[in-house]
Amino acid sequence: MKFSLEWLKAFLDTEASAAEIAAKLNAIGLEVEGLEDPSEKLAGFRVAEVLTAAPHPQADKLQVLTVSTGDGEPLQVVCGAPNARAGMKGVLGLPGAVVPANGMELRKSAIRGVESNGMMCSVRELELGDEHDGIIELPADAPVGTDFASYHGASPVFDVAITPNRPDCMGVEGIARDLAAAGMGTFKPWRADPAPGTFPCPVEIRTDDAEGCPAFHGRVIRGVSNGASPAWMQARLIAAGQRPISALVDVTNYLSLAFGRPAHVYDLARLQGPVVARRARDGEQVEALNEKTYTLDSSMTVIADDVAVHDIGGIMGGEHSGVTPETTDVLLEIAYFDPARIGATGRKLGIASDARTRFERGVDPAFLDAGLDMLTDLVLRTCGGEASAVARAGSPPSQPTVVTFDPDLTERLGGVAVPRDEQRAILERLDFAVSPVDERLWHVTAPLRRHDIEGPADIVEEVVRIHGLDHVPSTPLPRADGVARPTATPEQAMTRKVRRAAAARGLGEAITWSFLPVPDADHFADGNAGLWILENPISEDMKAMRPSLMPGLLAAARRNLDRGTGSVRLFEIGRRYLRGASGVSDERTTLGVLLAGDKAPRGWATGKAQPFDAYDAKAETLALLEAAGAPVDNLQVFGPDAAGPGPQFHPGQSATLRLGPKTVLARFGALHPQTLKAFDIDGPVMAAELFLDAIPARKNAAFARPAYAPPALQAVRRDFAFLVDAGLPAGDLVRAVRGADKASIVAAHVFDDFRGQGVPEGRKSLAVEVTLQPGDKSFTDAEIKSIADRIVAAAGKIGAELRG
Secondary structure: OEEEHHHHOOOEEOOOOHHHHHHHHHHOOOEEEEEEOHHHHOOOEEEEEEEEEEEOOOOOOOEEEEEEOOOOOOEEEEEOOOOOOOOOEEEEEOOOOEOOOOOOEOOOEEEOOEEEOOEEOOOOOOOOOOOOOOOOOEOOOOOOOOEHHHHHOOOOEEEEEOOOOOHHHOOHHHHHHHHHHOOOOEEOOOOOOOOOOOOOOOOOEEEOOOOOOOEEEEEEEEOOOOOOOOHHHHHHHHHOOOOOOOHHHHHHHHHHHHHOOOOEEEEHHHOOOOEEEEEOOOOOEEEEOOOOEEEOOOOOEEEEOOOOEEEEOOOEEEOOOOOOOOOOOEEEEEEEOOHHHHHHHHHHHOOOOHHHHHHHHOOOHHHHHHHHHHHHHHHHHHHOOEEOOOEEEEOOOOOOOEEEEOOOHHHHHHOOOOOHHHHHHHHHHOOOEEEEOOOOOEEEEOOOOOOOOOOHHHHHHHHHHHHHHHHOOOOOOOOOOOOOOOOOOHHHHHHHHHHHHHHHOOOEEOOOOOEEOHHHHHHOOOOOOOOOEOOOOOOHHHOEEOOOOHHHHHHHHHHHHHOOOOEEEEEEEEEEEEEOOOOOEEEEEEEEEEEEEEEEOOOOOOOOOEEOOHHHHHHHHHHHHHHOOOOHHHOEEEOOOOOOOOOOEEEEEEEEEEEOOOEEEEEEEEEOHHHHHHOOOOOOEEEEEEEHHHOOOOOOOOOOOOOOOOOOOOOEEEEEEEEEEOOOOHHHHHHHHHOOOOOOEEEEEEEEEEOOOOOOOOEEEEEEEEEEOOOOOOOOHHHHHHHHHHHHHHHHOOOOEEOO
């Protein structure tokens, strides 16, 4: 919520500076997100007087002005505004000043051959409004040479984050009340005297939905003139981020921002019959002020007449009955709506408005008559007219919350000792009524506007925050002697280790949304499981829960590649969300890896960049699985022919890594061209997904590594070449070789795959290097021959024969 210091001082008599007020707001729990001084933007702009105005010799629509700034020689300025003339006073931007609207720095320059020493400014250029038909015209008594910021009265603007439990601070008056209670000045509430009605209200006001709209008050004002609102009101609205529209609209916005009390004004000429708060009918439609048409249902409260719906109650008015510059007679409406009904309706229709924000948090139910009196007073003062009698329907909630409170609870819960007398004074400054029950307990009655007060803990919060949250001492929790036990779960420890390993391998960590557009999520969804679709998404592009980490990583890679990044290496650890067999959410911890662009830049040897390939994805997958504690040596590679990684991957450049035929630990490889097209990415992209939840837990896992004990004897290496079927995975052969003698064989890997002359059709030659490690004595020739025989025999069991 934004408001100016000048506006705040309308409700708070204080000499405190903006910085002191901001510090106090933070101390009492109203977080200041920003403090901006508009006078800084207006530096270099002066009140100036146009002495002469002559046509530009080279341009029909330009004039050459002689402008006085009150000191020194007059300046020559070229100006194109139609209202520029001799004798007027305006705002001159001197060389060096920066125009707030576009950030342009003014310089001494020549315009069509004529020297110009600055710029005469319009309202829009100084961000004081939308008018841009001409330059600013100041009153005749404006002091020439004065800084325009000082003359205009530019005031610092606060941006305060109001938590949902403090709807009473959704208006400037409420914030002033809290500051006054905290000792920052004297609170100055403003209430208008009731305007006597000179004629009966010609419109019947009724509420037929006592649950959704318990109270509905209104009155008619005839003979209004809906022009521009006063300058002081426009300045306050602009400081709050509101665009002034017309006097009648600005008055309702002012009431909402100043007092946290939304209201509405209808053009009486557009209403027919009684104006009623009722339930909407299923299928009923209304065109709202945001120019969108909404279809309603019977769970919603609306304001309607005999013909149509004119207001989505407490959320947004209708376009049909809105006021215009031609409006002469109006109906003022101020009502109390049920917060739960407002929240449900707003979510269902997807409407976010200032009125909804206030009503669904709970406005002051005791403010109806006072609010209507203030709205009437503002309309009569700004637009003129004649007011009718007030028509009232229903009654708002009027039962205050009474809490039995023990002042000693403040120290026990709040951690700070506050004397009983000070606690009572704080509560009374906040309009709480305090009455003793006995020597120890009080009855504390909360104001009706304080919907957040439910029990003694809430009273403690009020006392402590006004006393000053910065006065609460920092007290460490007691700590047991000795070394603390580890608190991380095995899953947390594994993910931390994998995250460090991925970063050490040069991958950058990405954190992407768990929500995706439905087409992106559907592209990576399991064909046998549906997507989780949100009923109330943030937006249509964030409607489905992700079934894979790949869509988010692809979107991140696309953004980087589009901005000229040559090489993208990303990883992410997060959850993917699957729909279980019985419709239960199945969340699985997953590691995604994505490699795109160039693996290495162009070099002198080839003159071409080296792209990533499927083996790079495999290398990352194996390294990270090993860091996660997976038994990498026991994994099997399954290609696309054996229920491979899925249609999102290239069928000839992808595979899965499994522990046994069923337990899939990872999938990796090149993404399918159709996948890249769907995500608008050019060039090959390598990806991998590691299913961390599928990695079996280690038994008797120790926290410390075993002591390093290098072998005393040198290893022995032997090469074998086997003829195998062309379709046999090389990993199967390596696994068979390693299993021939687990005590002596410490490593085995394929170093050649040959198909051609000398190798029968349908066969291939795989060469395997085997590393043998002796123990306490060297191998004899006989022992090496025995091991070799066992290797050949083990290979023979899978159809491999030693190549001659």
